[in-house]
Amino acid sequence: MKKYKKILIKKREFSCKDINRLMPEFLDDSLDGTNLKKFMMHAQVCENCTEEMNVQFLIHEGLKQLEKDDTYFNLQKKLEDRLNEVRARIRIRDRLVTFMSVVVAISGIGVLIMTMLVIAKFL
Ligand SMILES: [Zn+2]
Numbered sequence: 001m002k003k004y005k006k007i008l009i010k011k012r013e014f015s016c017k018d019i020n021r022l023m024p025e026f027l028d029d030s031l032d033g034t035n036l037k038k039f040m041m042h043a044q045v046c047e048n049c050t051e052e053m054n055v056q057f058l059i060h061e062g063l064k065q066l067e068k069d070d071t072y073f074n075l076q077k078k079l080e081d082r083l084n085e086v087r088a089r090i091r092i093r094d095r096l097v098t099f100m101s102v103v104v105a106i107s108g109i110g111v112l113i114m115t116m117l118v119i120a121k122f123l
Contacts, residue, residue, distance in 0.1 A: 014042040019049045026053075027060040 014022075019042050025031040026039055043049045066072040 014038045016042075016046060016049055019043055019046070020052065023053065023056050027056060 019039060022031055022035065022039055026036070026043075031039055043053055066075070
């Protein structure tokens with residue numbers, strides 16, 4: 001009980017908001033002294049902050065890894081390719097719609113001419 005109370009008091013020293021604010025510094029290893037100690041005291045006992053730290057750490061390390069090799073560049077290229085592919089698909093679709101409109105219009109004129117011819121024959 002006493003230990004639990006102690007943890008709660010220590011936890012109060014840094015709020016979740018503080019941890020969130022200091023997370024980038026912690027991940028960059030630029031947090032030191034009292035701040036680092038308080039950070040650890042809170043982060044070790046707070047489930048929310050532990051979870052947040054896990055996510056932030058994965059993102060942080062992931063980005064570092066991406067910058068290290070060509071993965072980041074490759075991903076950008078992949079996105080560019082995908083965008084180009086989508087643009088091409090939209091262009092094709094637009095052309096198809098235009099073509100179909102022309103076909104429908106021509107068909108309409110055809111039907112109109114046929115109707116007029118049929119009517120002319122019976123007059
Ligand atoms: Zn917290």
